[in-house]
Amino acid sequence: MVEDIANQIRYGRRAAEASAPRWAVSFAIACIVGIAYFVAARLSLLLLADGVAVFWPAAGISAGTLIALGRRAQLPVTVGTMAATLVANLLGDRNLWSTIVFAFSNAGEAVLTAWLIEHFFGADFSLGRVRHVLALLGAAVIGTAVSGIGGTAGFKLLQGSPASIGTTWLHWFASDALGIVTVAPLLIALISAVRKPPRRAELVEGIAAIVVLALIGGLVLILPAELLTSVIPVTLLFPPLLWLAARGSPAFVAAAVFIVSLTIVWGTTFGIGELRPASSVGARVLPAQASILLMTLGALILAALFKQIRDQSRAVAEASQHKSQFLANMSHELRTPLNAILGYTELILDNLYGETPDKMRKALDRVQQNGRHLLNLINDVLDLSKIEAGKLTLSLSDYSLNNVVQGVFVAVESLAGEKKLELKMDVPPGLPIGHGDERRITQVLLNLVGNAIKFTDAGTVTVTAEAAKDAFTIAVRDTGPGIADADRLTIFEEFRQGDSSVTKKKAGTGLGLSIARRIVEMHGGRLWVESKLGEGSTFFVTLPIKAKVAAVT
Amino acid sequence: MGKCILVVEDQEDNRQILRDLLTFSGYEIAEATNGAEALDAIAMRRPDLILMDIQLPIMDGYEATRRIKADPATRAIPIIVVTSYALSGDEAKARAAGSDDYVAKPYSPRALLAKILEHLD
16 A cells, blocks of 8 residues: 555556555545644644744645645545544634634645646646746745635634734735745655655765754754854854755755744744744744745745756756767768778779779869868867767877878878978987877877968978977977967867968868867877967977876866 | 688678779679678688678677687688777777778778788788
């Protein structure tokens, strides 16, 4: 039976599949709500301040259960609430007829409040949304304002209460509304926590903060007044409350709100510490209610705001992950047809299908060049997406920087020749053997030298390399247009190049530098640029000669 | 009789390139479009070298390579794995599966031929 109720709570609508019959589950809900309502009501009646309850938590039990379990719990919650009201009042000194009116008022209040929320927000009420928290306040205000009319009628007409109609209605309305606002979130959050248990770390942190809150609350109420006002003010409750609101799940925030409310109610009722101004108990009730309302709303709204922000940033991170995966898949798919294009081109250029005429050869050269360019672009996009997804790993081995620079020289020689640029390599022979990802280091230098050639229209591109104690320093110097101060940092960002008018003339994804910098950083080195407009640029790379285990970016 | 090279590749266009390249260079070729077919083809006729693509339907190149290298009868056949640049760690995985060499896709037919010659001598 207990399991079926747990299932009903845990799986919501699937309760019909539970092994216990539906009526048994409903009966159990009615009993639980009834008993909880009865206990809360009796305790509240003990805590009357000058005949007035500061808040009526029982109202929150019915409304909260109904909001959390949805419409199918309507009958059991109504029955439980009415039965509890009847018993609780008849045990007191109330007469039967007023008790019946109170029973209908109490049950109707919960049904109306829950109906308003379901009507305007559907079944998925969440304390994690600011709009929903405000809606709970609105629904509670309307529900209790209406039930207050019934309650007032009961007190005035059937009970012969001496208080004025306005005062009676106000007390009913205020204490019930406060009861719903402070207690319903606790039930809603608890039931949703059963459905989706919080993570362990969250649980530990939440429980710790709750314990701290309960301790402070206890001290506020137990310590002698003189000590209290000077040592432990009520405001000491706020730091842990705010901490929970900022970090905790709604269940803990709701529990915290309840503890603080209880502390205020207790202190107000028995006139303890700061909650004991010179005025009478009756005069303290309204300020206490106002404090509870503001504290509760503040904490719940703050918690919802923080939760929304947390959810948003998680969604953004997931979207970025999907994007990286998409780029990785896409660039793989693009590469497959490119293999055929480049492959056939090479075979034709190699005269595999007969002697290729010179005219056709020139055209095919262009096909090949463009194909390779396209491949480089695809590789850039893929590299970046791998870096972003944290999937780019270095495969470390020994390499000769002399060989790497030589290889780069050979690869770009013709490019520099076409633009009639002088290409100089100033690398002393016999640099120490390095340890790193040779392919990636080559990629970095190719990118830097390639850029230098691309953006320089006349003059020289010089590559120098030297070894200090434990690091290589490589410099790529050009006599190009230079880079404006404002662009010096942004050129390392993804999809950015300097002056966009230049960019249009020089093809490229603008990813190369960003990738190069990440690769250098993964080796434990640095990549930066020194430049002045009109005086050329120098890109510097420092690279540990022996790179350690690849750092994860 | 020319040496026989088994081409395991699921893409028709890429098979055609290899067909043209290898027959032009005087090799005989056998073809398979996935790892399972490759094992059948080897059982029918033992090739002198295998070009193995990695991303294949039914049985991928790693698994096929592992099985060929696990069988004493076929262990000696050199396998050149065609890795995809897209997935880092492919080279290490290919080596772990027991391949003798690898080329990254897209490959230059000229460079591929040089590799093949290296392993057939």
